[in-house]
Amino acid sequence: xxxxxxxxxxxxxxxxxxxxxxxxxxxxxxxxxxxxxxxxxxxxxxxxxxxxxxxxxxxxxxxxxxxxxxxxxxxxxxxxxxxxxxxxxxxxxxxxxxxxxxxxxxxxxxxxxxxxxxxxxxxxxxxxxxxxxxxxxxxxxxxxxxxxxxxxxxxxxxxxxxxxxxxxxxxxxxxxxxxxxxxxxxxxxxxxxxxxxxxxxxxxxxxxxxxxxxxxxxxxxxxxxxxxxxxxxxxxxxxxxxxxxxxxxxxxxxxxxxxxxxxxxxxxxxxxxxxxxxxxxxxxxxxxxxxxxxxxxxxxxxxxxxxxxxxxxxxxxxxxxxxxxxxxxxxxxxxxxxxxxxxxxxxxxxxx
Amino acid sequence: xxxxxxxxxxxxxxxxxxxxxxxxxxxxxxxxxxxxxxxxxxxxxxxxxxxxxxxxxxxxxxxxxxxxxxxxxxxxxxxxxxxxxxxxxxxxxxxxxxxxxxxxxxxxxxxxxxxxxxxxxxxxxxxxxxxxxxxxxxxxxxxxxxxxxxxxxxxxxxxxxxxxxxxxxxxxxxxxxxxxxxxxxxxxxxxxxxxxxxxxxxxxxxxxxxxxxxxxxxxxxxxxxxxxxxxxxxxxxxxxxxxxxxxxxxxxxxxxxxxxxxxxxxxxxxxxxxxxxxxxxxxxxxxxx
Numbered sequence: 001x002x003x004x005x006x007x008x009x010x011x012x013x014x015x016x017x018x019x020x021x022x023x024x025x026x027x028x029x030x031x032x033x034x035x036x037x038x039x040x041x042x043x044x045x046x047x048x049x050x051x052x053x054x055x056x057x058x059x060x061x062x063x064x065x066x067x068x069x070x071x072x073x074x075x076x077x078x079x080x081x082x083x084x085x086x087x088x089x090x091x092x093x094x095x096x097x098x099x100x101x102x103x104x105x106x107x108x109x110x111x112x113x114x115x116x117x118x119x120x121x122x123x124x125x126x127x128x129x130x131x132x133x134x135x136x137x138x139x140x141x142x143x144x145x146x147x148x149x150x151x152x153x154x155x156x157x158x159x160x161x162x163x164x165x166x167x168x169x170x171x172x173x174x175x176x177x178x179x180x181x182x183x184x185x186x187x188x189x190x191x192x193x194x195x196x197x198x199x200x201x202x203x204x205x206x207x208x209x210x211x212x213x214x215x216x217x218x219x220x221x222x223x224x225x226x227x228x229x230x231x232x233x234x235x236x237x238x239x240x241x242x243x244x245x246x247x248x249x250x251x252x253x254x255x256x257x258x259x260x261x262x263x264x265x266x267x268x269x270x271x272x273x274x275x276x277x278x279x280x281x282x283x284x285x286x287x288x289x290x291x292x293x294x295x296x297x298x299x300x301x302x303x304x305x306x307x308x309x310x311x312x313x314x315x316x317x318x319x320x321x322x323x324x325x326x327x328x329x330x331x332x333x334x335x336x337x338x339x340x341x342x343x344x345x346x347x348x349x350x351x352x
Numbered sequence: 353x354x355x356x357x358x359x360x361x362x363x364x365x366x367x368x369x370x371x372x373x374x375x376x377x378x379x380x381x382x383x384x385x386x387x388x389x390x391x392x393x394x395x396x397x398x399x400x401x402x403x404x405x406x407x408x409x410x411x412x413x414x415x416x417x418x419x420x421x422x423x424x425x426x427x428x429x430x431x432x433x434x435x436x437x438x439x440x441x442x443x444x445x446x447x448x449x450x451x452x453x454x455x456x457x458x459x460x461x462x463x464x465x466x467x468x469x470x471x472x473x474x475x476x477x478x479x480x481x482x483x484x485x486x487x488x489x490x491x492x493x494x495x496x497x498x499x500x501x502x503x504x505x506x507x508x509x510x511x512x513x514x515x516x517x518x519x520x521x522x523x524x525x526x527x528x529x530x531x532x533x534x535x536x537x538x539x540x541x542x543x544x545x546x547x548x549x550x551x552x553x554x555x556x557x558x559x560x561x562x563x564x565x566x567x568x569x570x571x572x573x574x575x576x577x578x579x580x581x582x583x584x585x586x587x588x589x590x591x592x593x594x595x596x597x598x599x600x601x602x603x604x605x606x607x608x609x610x611x612x613x614x615x616x617x618x619x620x621x622x623x624x625x626x627x628x629x630x631x632x633x634x635x636x637x638x639x640x641x
Contacts, residue, residue: 015636062358081636084472088633109474110363116472120465125384137376138473140369141362149362166387182469186363219359 004095005190005221006060006083011092013078013245017050052078054245055092060223062189065216067236068225069338071348075245076225077117080194083223084114097190110140113183117195121179124168128159128178131167132185139186146185153181173204180211190221197231209235229338239338243346256341263288264310265340269330270321273301280320281305286313291349300329306336306344365474373475377483385487395491399499400506403441406564407434407507428566431595435509439590440563442499443583446492447529447557451550454533457484459540468639478625481537485530496522517593517603521586524607527614528582534621538628542637557583582613 053075060066068076081087083096085105094101097111115121122131129150136146154163157177167175176196183191193212197205212235216222226232232239233253241249241256249256273292281303282290290305307313310333321328336344343349363369385391410433414420421433430436458481461467470480503509511518532553540546557563560570560578567578567588578584589606592598600607632638 078636081639086468086471086633086638087636106365106474109472110361110365112472114472116468121469123380123384123464123466125387126380130380130383134376134380135469135473137373138470138475139363140365140373140474142364142369143372145362179469186361187359188361189358221358 003062004059005062005064006058006066006094006096006223008056008058008079008083008094009092011053011056011058011079011082011094012051012090013053013075013082013087014049014051014090017048051245053082053089056242056245056247058094058240058247060221061237062221063216063219064237065212065222065224065235067232067239068223068242069227069229069232069239069342070225070242071227074242076227076242077194078245079242080114080116080192080223080225083108084112084192085109110186111188112190112192113186113188114192115176115179115183115194115196117198122167122175122182125166127164127166128170128174128181129154129163131178132181135182136185141186149185149187153184157181173200173207176200176204176208180208184215189219191215191223193222193224195225195227197226197228205231229342233338241342241345243342248345249341253338256338257336260306260336260341260344263306263308263336263340263344265334265336266305266307266310266314266317267332267334268303268305268317268321268328269295269298270301270303270326271299271329272324272326273303274324274326277321277326278303281317284313284316284320287317289343289347291343293349304340304343304349306340363474370476370479373473374479374483377479378486381484382487382490385491391491395495395498396502398445399442399495400502402445403434403438403499403503406437406441410437410564427569430591431512432509434503434507435595436591437564438499438503438509439594440561440587442496443525443561443587443590444554444557444563446496446525447532447583448550448554449492449495450488450529450533451536451553453488454481454485454530455536455546455550456540457481458537459544462541462638471638477629478622481534481625485533489526489530493522512595513593513597517598517600518590520600521589521593521603521606521610524589524610524614525582525586528586528610528617531614531617531619531621535617535624538621538624541628542631556581560584561587563587579609582610582617585610585613 056075056079058066058079068079070076078087082089083094083101085101085108088102096108099107099111101108123134126134132150132153133146136150137143141149154160157180159174159177159181162170162174167178170178176199180193180196183193196212197208200208209231212222212224224232224235236253238250238252239256240247249259251259270292273294278290278292281287286307286309288306290303292301292303294300295302314331318328339349410421410424411418414424424433425431425436428436458467461470461480467480471477500509500511536546536549539549560574561567561581561583562570562578567575567584570578585606589598589603589610592606593603628637
């Protein structure tokens with residue numbers, strides 16, 4: 001058996017691109033070439049391709065929680081979909097529980113419990129119990145074992161009182177618990193959880209994070225994708241930061257944060273923010289990776305930046321901001337978070 | 353160093369497990385079907401509405417004294433013009449419902465978001481489509497039985513043949529009708545929308561298979577084309593079994609081509625499914641709505 005629960009080498013996935021969105025201009029000469037126009041009548045042009053995953057290398061140890069952190073469209077879900085055999089890579093190889101994801105796809109499926117993003121992975125016109133019994137049969141669990149396992153999971157997911165009600169009457173959190181119970185049915189050694197807390201209320205999300213930690217204690221290997229930094233930070237043994245289809249950093253949460261330890265993070269809250277102020281601040285030599293975003297709930301702007309010596313730059317910062325009706329409302333110098341690491345690496349915020 | 357014990361999967365692969373999974377798909381489909389109560393109304397009303405259109409047209413064209421009906425029966429060789437029409441329209445409705453129901457089975461799962469979660473399991477993937485067909489066949493046979501019952505009670509249509517021969521004809525038609533449905537279901541996943549194809553197929557059945565008239569009245573080229581449609585043999589064979597008391601030997605000219613077409617369409621349906629499944633893994637079509 002392989003030492004790694006999940007191992008991927010140079011995994012690449014390309015999709016045919018929508019017009020105007022491909023990686024490169026279509027090959028075959030310039031559009032104005034008369035020769036090309038004649039060819040178009042009877043010869044198909046090569047398709048423009050969009051690269052969703054661009055050479056991902058991963059080695060996930062057995063029993064660890066590995067967080068794949070990145071913004072929407074970074075390639076997290078495509079990576080997960082390749083690992084769980086829903087998608088075939090364009091090139092590269094990957095093994096799950098020692099099985100090749102292309103040539104031994106059924107063995108891979110037997111080794112995995114997967115929760116894909118979104119709550120519609122179960123049947124709303126069946127009860128929670130009926131859903132679990134159905135999927136237990138699909139995962140080839142013998143009937144007697146399945147009955148016990150379904151009862152056990154209903155109990156564990158705190159669904160006992162509502163197990164015989166139709167899923168359409170459940171809350172989002174309850175549906176997510178059924179989806180997770182479904183992934184756990186066959187007691188697979190490896191769990192792939194794609195944005196498991198997306199859309200959950202804070203309490204349900206906290207309960208789910210506790211459950212993920214418990215599952216690690218039981219020996220499951222967990223690959224977790226998320227764009228919530230706190231979640232990745234709290235749960236993961238190691239984190240891979242993915243952006244534009246590439247893993248741009250891979251380390252423990254502490255290791256990642258140490259990378260920018262020599263920097264200080266200045267966090268400002270500003271009212272009446274103007275884009276030209278951002279340009280002025282970026283022009284300061286000491287300021288790096290400035291990101292400003294509007295806070296929907298307060299109508300203020302949160303402005304984050306990294307600086308090697310905040311004391312030297314603060315007076316000029318305050319002076320630059322406080323003009324033409326723009327006001328500094330709050331200011332903090334904080335320890336770097338994973339989001340700051342992400343900004344440091346990519347120059348943009350995780351939720352951009 | 354801390355050691356962790358890797359959990360062992362509870363799944364046990366094998367033929368029995370795949371058979372159990374297949375039965376679970378059938379059970380799931382039946383349970384969901386019965387949870388939409390409107391199916392009872394559809395099952396009672398639809399068998400009457402569509403044939404009525406043709407029956408009333410026939411009465412109107414027959415003239416005030418109904419003499420046209422005698423000419424119609426002479427042309428068709430039928431003893432009961434209502435029974436003649438019912439057989440044709442029922443076969444048309446059967447194919448139509450299969451195209452909408454089995455043909456859109458995977459697409460509906462895709463839109464519900466459940467197709468991927470089924471696809472993630474180690475079960476033989478064709479069983480999702482095959483399992484969907486089981487309850488569909490049962491509901492279709494109920495539909496045909498209700499048609500016979502309603503027209504028997506309201507219009508006095510009587511079976512003048514063996515119910516077993518009639519059942520034999522219908523069973524022989526299952527591979528071709530559902531094989532076409534399988535091929536169609538796989539194409540719909542790829543194309544996302546295929547209403548035009550449904551309209552084309554049911555239009556062909558309506559015009560070329562003689563649902564309310566004998567194929568013999570069609571021009572020569574149309575008659576030649578009708579021989580390539582299995583529904584032509586099904587309609588002809590069902591009429592012979594229901595109203596002419598035909599024996600198995602007499603039904604063989606319809607049964608043999610029907611089974612031949614059935615083999616062709618089942619094989620084509622299966623290979624289209626495999627092609628779609630392979631293509632979906634390359635393009636991600638399963639997860640795209």
